[in-house]
Amino acid sequence: MSTSRTLEGVVLAGGYSTRFGETDKAVADLAGTPLIRRVVDRLAAVTDAVVINCRDDQREAIQAALSGHDLEVRYAIDPVPDRGPLAGIAVGLEAVDREYAAVVACDMPFVEPALFEQLYAHARGHDGAVVRLEDGWYQPTQAVYRAESMARACEETLGSDDTRILAAFDSLDVVTVEEAALEGVSETTFESVDTPDDLRAAAHRLEEVSSR
Ligand SMILES: Nc1nc2c(ncn2[C@@H]2O[C@H](COP(=O)(O)OP(=O)(O)OP(=O)(O)O)[C@@H](O)[C@H]2O)c(=O)[nH]1
Numbered sequence: 001m002s003t004s005r006t007l008e009g010v011v012l013a014g015g016y017s018t019r020f021g022e023t024d025k026a027v028a029d030l031a032g033t034p035l036i037r038r039v040v041d042r043l044a045a046v047t048d049a050v051v052i053n054c055r056d057d058q059r060e061a062i063q064a065a066l067s068g069h070d071l072e073v074r075y076a077i078d079p080v081p082d083r084g085p086l087a088g089i090a091v092g093l094e095a096v097d098r099e100y101a102a103v104v105a106c107d108m109p110f111v112e113p114a115l116f117e118q119l120y121a122h123a124r125g126h127d128g129a130v131v132r133l134e135d136g137w138y139q140p141t142q143a144v145y146r147a148e149s150m151a152r153a154c155e156e157t158l159g160s161d162d163t164r165i166l167a168a169f170d171s172l173d174v175v176t177v178e179e180a181a182l183e184g185v186s187e188t189t190f191e192s193v194d195t196p197d198d199l200r201a202a203a204h205r206l207e208e209v210s211s212r
Pocket residue numbers: 012013014015016017018019020053054078081082083084085087088089104105106107141192194
C-alpha cells in the first residue's frame with residue numbers, strides 16, 4: 001500500500017527528558033545516529049513529509065540532527081512549553097496538511113513502518129487507530145489519527161480536568177487494534193528510550209544485530 005501522499009508523520013519531541021538527565025534525548029546519539037533521526041528514517045517508509053513538535057529552544061539541535069534528510073521536515077513549535085504530550089499532539093496535528101497522521105514519540109527508535117501501514121488501514125474512515133498492548137495499556141504515542149478531528153479533541157481535552165491522551169478519544173471514533181492482531185511487527189517497535197540505561201541497552205542490541 002502506498003501511504004506517502006495521504007499520511008504525514010508527526011514526531012513528538014517537546015518533553016524535557018527528565019529521566020534521561022541533563023541532555024535532550026531527542027538528539028541523543030544511538031550507534032552514530034540521533035534518536036530523532038532514526039524515527040524520521042523509519043517514517044520515510046510510509047510518508048514523505050514530517051512535522052516535528054518541539055520547544056523553540058530544541059529546534060536548532062534537532063535541525064542539525066536531521067540535516068540533509070530527504071523528507072520534507074516542518075516544525076510545529078509549542079506556543080507554551082511543558083503542557084504535556086496531549087498538547088504536543090495537538091500542536092503537531094494542527095500543522096499537518098494531509099487527512100491522516102502517523103504520530104510517534106522521538107524516543108522510539110525501533111518504530112516499525114509496517115505498524116503504521118496496518119494502523120492506517122484500520123483508521124481510514126475513522127478518527128484514528130491505536131494499539132492495545134497485551135498488558136491492556138494503549139500506545140497513543142505510536143498511533144494514526146485523523147489530523148483535524150484529533151487536534152480538535154486534544155484542544156478540548158486540554159481545557160478539562162483529565163488531560164490524558166486517552167481522554168481525547170472519548171469524543172472520537174478511534175479503532176482499537178489488539179497487539180496480537182498485528183502482523184510482522186516486532187514488539188521492539190514500542191520500546192522507548194527514557195533513561196541513559198535504556199540508550200545503552202538499545203546500542204547493545206544494535207551491536208548484536210550487526211555482528212550476526
Ligand atoms: N510538546 C510536548 N511534548 C511532550 C511533553 N511531555 C512529553 N512530551 C512528549 O511525549 C512523548 C512521551 O513523553 P516521555 O517519554 O515521558 O518524555 P519526556 O516527558 O521528555 O521524558 P521524562 O521527563 O523523562 O518523562 C515524548 O516524545 C515527549 O517529547 C510536553 O510537555 N510537551
